[in-house]
Amino acid sequence: MINLRDIAYVRSGTADLEAAVRFAVDIVGLQEQERDDGAAYLRADHRHHCLAFVEGESGVLASAFSLGDENELADAERQLEAAGVPVARGTSQQARARRVRDLLAFDDPFGNRFELVVDQARDARPVAFGRSAGITEFGHLCVDAPDVREAYRFWSGLFNVRISDWIGDWAALLRIDQVHHKLAVFRGGSPGLCHINFQVTSLDDVMRSWHFLEENGVEIQQGPGRHPQSTAVFLYFKGPEGLTYEYSYGVQLIEDEASWQPRWFDPMHPASIDMWCGTSKRVSTQPQVRRPLGADR
Ligand SMILES: CC(C)c1ccc(C(=O)O)c(O)c1O
Ligand SMILES: [Fe+2]
Numbered sequence: 001m002i003n004l005r006d007i008a009y010v011r012s013g014t015a016d017l018e019a020a021v022r023f024a025v026d027i028v029g030l031q032e033q034e035r036d037d038g039a040a041y042l043r044a045d046h047r048h049h050c051l052a053f054v055e056g057e058s059g060v061l062a063s064a065f066s067l068g069d070e071n072e073l074a075d076a077e078r079q080l081e082a083a084g085v086p087v088a089r090g091t092s093q094q095a096r097a098r099r100v101r102d103l104l105a106f107d108d109p110f111g112n113r114f115e116l117v118v119d120q121a122r123d124a125r126p127v128a129f130g131r132s133a134g135i136t137e138f139g140h141l142c143v144d145a146p147d148v149r150e151a152y153r154f155w156s157g158l159f160n161v162r163i164s165d166w167i168g169d170w171a172a173l174l175r176i177d178q179v180h181h182k183l184a185v186f187r188g189g190s191p192g193l194c195h196i197n198f199q200v201t202s203l204d205d206v207m208r209s210w211h212f213l214e215e216n217g218v219e220i221q222q223g224p225g226r227h228p229q230s231t232a233v234f235l236y237f238k239g240p241e242g243l244t245y246e247y248s249y250g251v252q253l254i255e256d257e258a259s260w261q262p263r264w265f266d267p268m269h270p271a272s273i274d275m276w277c278g279t280s281k282r283v284s285t286q287p288q289v290r291r292p293l294g295a296d297r
Contacts, residue, residue: 002076002159004176007183008064008120009098010141010196011052014241020053023239027218028198029133033123039097044198048099048121050138051196058241060193062105063141064115065176070102073118077104083158090115109154110145111191131212134205139197139248140181144188148172151185164254165229168267173229178253180230195236195244199251206233206249213237225274228265234274 014020021040024030033041033049038056041049054061067073080087090103101119108114129135145151152172155161164180165173173181186194200206210224213235221236221244232248239245254260270278 002079002116003068003072004065004116004159004161005068006066006177007050007138007141008066008100008115008117009047009050009052009138010063010193011054011061011098011115012193012243013056013059013061014053015056015058016240017053017055019240020243024051024053025130027131027213027216028239028245029129029131029135030198031128031130037097041099043123043127044135045127045137046122046124047138048123052098060113060143062113062115063143063193064098064103064117064120066120067116067118070118073102073104073116076116079158080104080106085158108143108145108191109150110147112143112145133198133209133212133247134200134202135198135247136201137199139199139246139251140179140184141196142171142184142186142194144190144192144194145185146187146189148185148187155183155185162257163262164260165262166264167229167272168265170267175254178255178257180232180252180254193243195246197246197248200247200249203233203249206235206247209247210235223274226276228272228275229263 017040021032024042025032030042030044033043038054040053042051044050067076077087085106088105095102098117099121100117103115103117105113105115148169148171152163155174160176161174163172164175170187172185174183175181206224213220219238221238223235224233226233230251232251234246234248236244236246265272
């Protein structure tokens, strides 16, 4: 079993590097760590970066997890190849471009590109945030997949990935440590990045950002609301080229691994995404069934 230690970064192609960086800094509140060779590195926490924009075709390029050391990386390579998953070892240039010591790349069954990395660079300085959104860390990443249960079988069969909760067969919330989820898989017609999440310090941060985003004409995709799964208060909003960001506050930790029982939430109940909605008395004769986030894509 491959032991994923943490999420590391998301790499995303962008047709307009300036616009992507300006939004990430001025609106999301990240720090522009540096630019190098057509890439811009955005920082949220101790990591050198958690989001890299790469000039070129827009769309997610890779999502990365960190492993413990080079032995674990070599072992992961063997396990993936033994499972029939094609693996590509990163070059020294690719490792440098990612600010890691070494890496390998593979695709999930749907063509989502993932990278396993060792020794991701850390920055000991305080984060110089673009604005005071209250960001504490890069919280989780969510990818799209046509078959969420197959995705679960892939991740749980090869990696230390456990199911925390299901939203029907629309979404799987997966953990690799005590955090409720650091990887989510959302049902989508084709592979891609559903959203990237940043944890914030307080409920006030979420609500202040809501006002800030509204005042700055940013498209709010959903929220403020509260996820019944992690119990986090959330806010999804759209950045350039359709990149969806999520702030959330209050993601629960699963501290008693042995006793945790995954729950199955009905995807057709609005409260399964946002427990603050879906309780009002229906005034029309038509069922007011909303589809989960992005499900209409
Ligand atoms: C609808 C998406 C996949 C979702 C569902 C639940 C949580 C949570 O409990 O925190 C999320 O962060 C999500 O992005
Ligand atoms: Fe999320």
